[in-house]
Each structure stands twice: as structure tokens, then as C-alpha cells.
Amino acid sequence: MARAATTQRKALNTALAWLIGFLIFFPILWTILTSFKTEAQAIASPPIFLNFDWTLENYSVVQERSDYMRFLWNSIILAGGSTILGTMIAIPAAWSMAFVPSKRTKDILLWMLSTKMLPAVGVLYPIYLLFIQLGLLDSRAGLVIVLMLINLPIIVWMLYTYFREIPGEILEAARMDGATLKEEILYVLTPMAIPGIASTLLLNFILAWNEAFWTLNLTAVDAAPLTAFIASYSSPEGLFFAKLSAASTMAIAPILILGWFSQKQLVRGLTFGAVK
Amino acid sequence: MKLSNALRAATALSVMTTGAAFADTITIATVNNGDMIRMQGYTDDFTAKTGHDVEWVTLEENVLRQRVTTDITTKGGAFDIMTIGMYETPIWGANGWLVPLDNLSAEYDAGDILPAMAGGLSHEGTLYAAPFYGESSMIMYRTDLMEKAGMQMPDAPTWDFIREAAAAMTDRDNEINGICLRGKAGWGEGGAFITAMSNSFGARWFDMEWNAQFDTDAWANTLNFYKGMMDESGPAGYATNGFNENLSLFQQGKCGMWIDATVAASFVTNPSDSTVADSVGFALAPDTGLGKRSNWLWAWALAIPAGTQKQDAATQFIEWATSKDYIELVAAKEGWANVPPGARTSLYENENYKSVPFAQMTLDSILSADPNNSTVEPSPYVGIQFAAIPEFAGIATEVSQEFSAAYAGQQSVEEALAKAQAITNDAMEAAGYR
Numbered sequence: 001m002a003r004a005a006t007t008q009r010k011a012l013n014t015a016l017a018w019l020i021g022f023l024i025f026f027p028i029l030w031t032i033l034t035s036f037k038t039e040a041q042a043i044a045s046p047p048i049f050l051n052f053d054w055t056l057e058n059y060s061v062v063q064e065r066s067d068y069m070r071f072l073w074n075s076i077i078l079a080g081g082s083t084i085l086g087t088m089i090a091i092p093a094a095w096s097m098a099f100v101p102s103k104r105t106k107d108i109l110l111w112m113l114s115t116k117m118l119p120a121v122g123v124l125y126p127i128y129l130l131f132i133q134l135g136l137l138d139s140r141a142g143l144v145i146v147l148m149l150i151n152l153p154i155i156v157w158m159l160y161t162y163f164r165e166i167p168g169e170i171l172e173a174a175r176m177d178g179a180t181l182k183e184e185i186l187y188v189l190t191p192m193a194i195p196g197i198a199s200t201l202l203l204n205f206i207l208a209w210n211e212a213f214w215t216l217n218l219t220a221v222d223a224a225p226l227t228a229f230i231a232s233y234s235s236p237e238g239l240f241f242a243k244l245s246a247a248s249t250m251a252i253a254p255i256l257i258l259g260w261f262s263q264k265q266l267v268r269g270l271t272f273g274a275v276k
Numbered sequence: 277m278k279l280s281n282a283l284r285a286a287t288a289l290s291v292m293t294t295g296a297a298f299a300d301t302i303t304i305a306t307v308n309n310g311d312m313i314r315m316q317g318y319t320d321d322f323t324a325k326t327g328h329d330v331e332w333v334t335l336e337e338n339v340l341r342q343r344v345t346t347d348i349t350t351k352g353g354a355f356d357i358m359t360i361g362m363y364e365t366p367i368w369g370a371n372g373w374l375v376p377l378d379n380l381s382a383e384y385d386a387g388d389i390l391p392a393m394a395g396g397l398s399h400e401g402t403l404y405a406a407p408f409y410g411e412s413s414m415i416m417y418r419t420d421l422m423e424k425a426g427m428q429m430p431d432a433p434t435w436d437f438i439r440e441a442a443a444a445m446t447d448r449d450n451e452i453n454g455i456c457l458r459g460k461a462g463w464g465e466g467g468a469f470i471t472a473m474s475n476s477f478g479a480r481w482f483d484m485e486w487n488a489q490f491d492t493d494a495w496a497n498t499l500n501f502y503k504g505m506m507d508e509s510g511p512a513g514y515a516t517n518g519f520n521e522n523l524s525l526f527q528q529g530k531c532g533m534w535i536d537a538t539v540a541a542s543f544v545t546n547p548s549d550s551t552v553a554d555s556v557g558f559a560l561a562p563d564t565g566l567g568k569r570s571n572w573l574w575a576w577a578l579a580i581p582a583g584t585q586k587q588d589a590a591t592q593f594i595e596w597a598t599s600k601d602y603i604e605l606v607a608a609k610e611g612w613a614n615v616p617p618g619a620r621t622s623l624y625e626n627e628n629y630k631s632v633p634f635a636q637m638t639l640d641s642i643l644s645a646d647p648n649n650s651t652v653e654p655s656p657y658v659g660i661q662f663a664a665i666p667e668f669a670g671i672a673t674e675v676s677q678e679f680s681a682a683y684a685g686q687q688s689v690e691e692a693l694a695k696a697q698a699i700t701n702d703a704m705e706a707a708g709y710r
Contacts, residue, residue, distance in 0.1 A: 239524060
């Protein structure tokens with residue numbers, strides 16, 4: 001009896017999990033479906049789910065109108081560059097906070113996080129003026145630095161949490177064996193924290209990929225990534241939902257594929273140390 | 277012999293270098309709408325004529341506004357041409373942020389620009405942006421539903437007639453709403469509509485001392501009339517409907533009437549997108565007999581930011597894009613219904629264009645709008661659906677949020693107006709107007 005109840009409960013939980021998963025994924029699915037409709041079908045009421053004449057016309061229009069590869073390449077450089085740079089700074093920072101904490105470590109961590117609470121538009125003008133002075137406007141180098149800075153608090157926090165799960169005695173043993181600080185971080189700490197580092201890298205890459213305030217405001221032509229590509233298809237005066245959906249699908253496809261293939265690492269990293 | 281060869285080579289090199297120096301690449305920030313996208317497709321024609329290349333930065337309207345405002349106020353220099361509207365042009369022109377367009381060629385024929393457009397894009401008589409296309413607002417209505425209701429739309433109806441017709445056309449069982457109007461918060465969305473409507477009810481934003489006027493009967497009448505009519509005959513959730521939502525409803529045959537931008541006429545009469553394309557009529561925006569109609573005036577225009585290093589190429593582009601030749605080019609390739617409307621007088625004198633069903637009503641609507649004299653009682657500002665002062669966009673966004681909350685039933689009309697009065701007076705006091 002008890003076993004039957006457990007099996008039923010399990011089935012219910014599974015169904016509920018699938019339902020929640022489907023609800024979360026539904027907006028993306030709807031965007032993908034809309035991208036294969038005509039503009040008239042895209043706004044039909046009641047909405048058409050699957051029963052429509054599938055067309056690739058929107059993709060062909062988007063390809064014809066925009067240089068997708070240029071936007072994609074910029075997105076890869078900006079997301080990749082800011083992630084690598086951020087990780088290079090965050091690993092030593094998180095190491096020092098996790099293994100050599102001071103009285104002020106908690107305060108520093110909170111202060112770092114508090115910078116995320118400032119609305120981005122509040123510092124738009126200072127940063128814009130700084131970019132003009134430094135000649136960084138519409139440059140990938142400038143954007144890599146900005147994206148790295150805005151995501152750095154999250155990387156440090158995540159790595160700090162993962163590092164805290166690693167027993168300090170292992171690092172002490174490495175030190176007693178004569179490992180230098182660099183060797184300790186590179187050959188002892190980093191391999192042990194690989195799942196955590198991998199999920200941090202992925203999360204940061206996704207955050208940088210989707211960032212749509214600075215990437216729109218600090219770029220024009222040369223450094224514009226896929227967020228600018230999508231923005232060029234949105235219009236308050238004209239129904240371009242099918243084309244906008246095609247552009248959105250093209251913009252999210254790479255990150256969706258990356259997320260799909262790395263979901264094991266992502267889940268493992270995000271749940272690292274969750275059960276004690 | 278050797279000397280003459282050397283001279284020839286030097287001359288050739290000099291000509292080539294000069295040619296290269298003249299061939300610029302200009303960067304243009306523009307808005308994503310049908311006419312602008314069409315223009316991008318014809319860029320090759322401009323390049324072939326002038327040798328200049330063009331890089332486009334196309335953005336959604338609100339993003340574009342923020343982007344170009346940031347750039348011009350900081351002298352960022354990211355763009356050589358900016359697409360801006362009637363609200364920004366006189367303010368930016370007065371601040372010296374734009375290059376005056378007072379040196380356009382004789383062939384361009386600047387005198388052919390519709391006077392209402394030229395006036396709205398000028399400051400103290402100097403043109404600062406050339407209109408690419410212009411629009412007013414008008415009534416678009418279903419001729420079949422009007423006939424079924426046993427009514428006939430006058431060319432220049434009153435608001436009372438519109439309310440009566442809307443009620444008669446409403447058929448909730450068949451999902452037909454008598455009237456669809458903007459209610460969405462935002463100064464360029466529902467804010468623009470209600471401001472233009474209020475002009476016809478004798479309301480104004482400010483008196484001559486810049487005091488807010490939301491505590492007047494004229495504003496109460498405007499809002500009560502709007503909400504009463506929309507509750508009776510409007511679509512569900514009209515408080516969140518903007519241009520696109522109403523366009524979608526109208527194209528699917530779910531609106532009896534729609535009062536909105538004249539450019540929408542080409543969308544609702546296009547059989548490939550609209551299910552009611554063959555039964556759409558047009559009329560002037562309504563009034564209440566006080567001498568002002570409820571139509572607005574707007575233009576998307578091309579301007580050159582002061583400080584650009586490519587002023588000559590930018591001027592050449594503006595002359596090309598807003599010329600009579602460009603209109604001819606589009607007409608030849610895509611038909612007269614697709615040419616950018618509302619910018620040039622000569623377009624409305626063209627016999628081919630006269631056969632376009634909405635051409636005359638668009639012109640009549642534009643000609644009946646006067647940004648310098650938009651209210652029944654005198655007002656200190658220029659503009660019909662806006663007041664051309666820098667503070668307006670922020671104030672009107674907040675005010676329109678209060679109005680939308682009243683439409684949605686979250687507060688009463690009286691509460692919304694009281695809040696609008698306080699918001700506006702506080703902001704104007706802080707800005708030093710009062």
C-alpha cells in the first residue's frame with residue numbers, strides 16, 4: 001500500500017516537474033513557432049499553435065536585411081572575453097576570501113553585491129563620457145571590460161561559495177609539500193572546483209550574452225552584438241512579430257545549444273555543496 | 277617625356293586621392309518601421325550616385341530615442357545622421373546640437389516640404405531636420421459595419437457621433453468592438469492620443485504661466501468621455517492597448533472604428549495582412565465644435581548632429597532620402613501606396629498618388645493640424661500631442677500612467693487628474709518654469 005502510494009507520488013511529482021518545465025520553456029517554444037508563421041498568422045486570434053503553413057520567409061528576410069554573422073561574432077567575443085577576464089580576476093579574489101578571510105571579508109562580499117543594486121541607467125552618462133574620452137565607444141574591448149565588471153560580483157560570490165566547500169587542509173598539505181601560491185591555486189584548488197568553475201563560467205557567459213542595456217547603449221556598428229540585432233526588429237508602429245521571432249530564435253539558438261550540451265555540468269555546479 | 281609622365285602620374289594620383297577622400301562611410305541611427313526599412317533597401321542607389329557608403333543602426337523607437345539622446349548630449353559622435361521626431365527637433369535645434377539645414381540645393385526644393393512639417397521641424401524659422409515621412413491621425417472605420425448599423429460617417433464627425441456609432445457597431449457576441457483607441461501608458465502611446473483628444477475638448481496642458489490645467493472641467497470632460505465610451509464599446513483590456521495591439525484587432529475585423537496614425541491606412545488596406553482591406557473608410561479625427569480637432573502631427577525626420585566630421589556626405593544623404601526622386605524611385609519599384617507620405621506638397625499634386633484611397637484624407641488631416649496653435653485657449657507651448665519642452669517626456673509618461681490606471685479601474689478619473697495636476701506642477705516648479 002505504502003509502496004503504491006510512493007509510486008503514485010513519484011509519478012505525480014514527475015508529471016508536475018514536466019508541467020513546470022514546459023511552462024518555463026513555453027515562451028521560447030512560442031517564439032520559435034511564431035518565427036515560422038506569416039505576420040498575419042502571428043497575430044491571429046485565437047492564436048494558432050501548430051496548424052499553420054510553415055514558412056522560412058522570415059528567416060530569409062532577416063538574413064537579407066542584417067549581417068547576422070557579424071552580430072554573432074561580436075556576441076561570442078563579448079561574452080567569451082568578459083567571462084575569461086572575469087574568471088582570471090575572480091579565482092584569486094574568491095580564493096583569498098574563502099581561505100584567508102579577514103574581519104572585513106563578509107562586508108566586502110556584501111559591498112560587491114550591492115553594486116548590482118544600482119540601476120544601470122544611473123551611471124550611463126559617466127560611463128558614456130568615459131568611453132568617449134578613452135576612445136572606447138563602439139569597441140569590443142570597452143564592452144568586454146564593462147560586461148566583466150558588471151558580472152564580476154556574481155562570479156566572485158559563486159566561486160567563493162564553491163571554494164568554501166573545499167577543505168582548507170588539502171591546500172595546507174599542498175603548501176607543506178612545497179607548492180607555491182600559484183601552484184596551489186592552479187594545480188590543487190582549480191581541479192577540485194572544476195564543476196563549480198564550469199557552472200560559473202557558463203552562467204556568466206549566458207548573462208553576458210543576454211546583457212541588453214550596455215550592449216545597446218555603448219555600441220553602434222562595429223561592436224553591436226545579437227541584442228542589437230534583436231532590437232532592430234522590434235517596433236511599436238508596425239506588426240513585425242514573425243520577423244522579430246525569427247531574429248530572436250537566431251539570437252538565442254547558440255546559447256540554447258550551449259546550455260543543452262552543458263546542462264549536466266551546469267546542474268552539477270549549481271547544486272555543488274547543496275546537500276550536506 | 278619623363279617629366280610629363282611624372283606629371284601625369286602625379287595628377288592621376290592626386291585625383292584618386294581626392295576621390296577617396298570624398299568617399300565617406302556615414303553611420304545612420306534609425307527607427308524600425310516599414311518606410312525606414314524600405315529606404316535601407318535602396319541604399320545602393322545612393323552609393324551609386326555619390327560614392328558614399330552607409331552603415332545602418334536600426335533600433336526600436338524607445339531604445340533609439342535613449343541612444344541618440346545620450347550620444348548628442350555628450351557629443352559622442354557615434355552617428356552622422358539621426359532619425360528624430362518633431363518633439364526633439366526644435367529643442368535640439370535651439371540648443372545648437374543640430375546642423376541647420378539652410379544650405380540645401382536648389383534641386384532639392386525645400387519649399388516643397390509641407391508647411392506644417394517644415395514648421396514643426398524648425399526653430400526660429402530654421403529647418404533642423406528634413407521630414408522623411410509625416411503623419412497625422414484620422415478615423416479608420418469599417419464601411420460594412422457602419423452600413424449595418426444604419427449610420428453614415430461624415431467627413432468631419434463629432435465625438436458625440438463617434439460614441440453613438442461605436443455603440444451601434446459593437447457586437448460583443450461576434451467579438452466586434454465599436455471603437456479601438458490607445459490606452460497604453462507612455463507619452464508617445466496613450467499619452468499622445470489623450471492629449472490630442474483633449475485639445476478638441478478645450479483642454480490644454482499649461483496656462484500661459486506654465487500652471488498645470490488638469491483641474492479644469494475640460495480635462496475632466498475629456499477623460500470621462502474617453503473612459504465612458506471605451507467601457508461601452510471598446511475592447512477588453514484597452515488600458516494596455518497601443519498602436520500595434522489596435523492594428524492587430526482592426527486587421528482581424530474586431531474594431532468598428534480606430535482613430536490613430538495616418539500611416540496605419542496603408543497597413544489596414546493591404547490585403548496580404550488585413551482581413552478587412554476592402555471595407556475601410558476614412559474620416560477626419562473628431563471634434564466637439566470648439567474649433568480644434570483631435571488629430572496630431574508627427575514626422576520622422578533626418579538630422580545631422582553638430583560636430584560630425586562627415587557633414588557633406590550626411591547632407592547629400594538627407595537630400596537623396598527626402599527628395600522627390602526618392603519618392604519616384606519607390607513608386608516605380610513598389611507602387612504609389614508605398615511611398616513615404618506626408619512630407620512633400622508635390623506628392624499630393626501627383627495624379628498617380630491621388631488614386632491612393634487614403635491620400636486625400638491624410639493630407640486633409642495634416643493640413644488641419646497646427647502645432648503653433650493647438651489649443652482652444654492660448655497655451656505657451658508648441659506641439660499638438662506634446663509640449664515641445666525637454667521636461668515633457670518625463671512628466672507625460674508619469675501622467676499617462678495615472679490615466680491608464682484610471683482606464684483599468686484601479687482609480688477614479690478624479691483621482692488620476694488630481695495626481696496628474698500634482699505631478700506636473702511639482703516637475704514644472706523643480707524645472708524653474710513656475
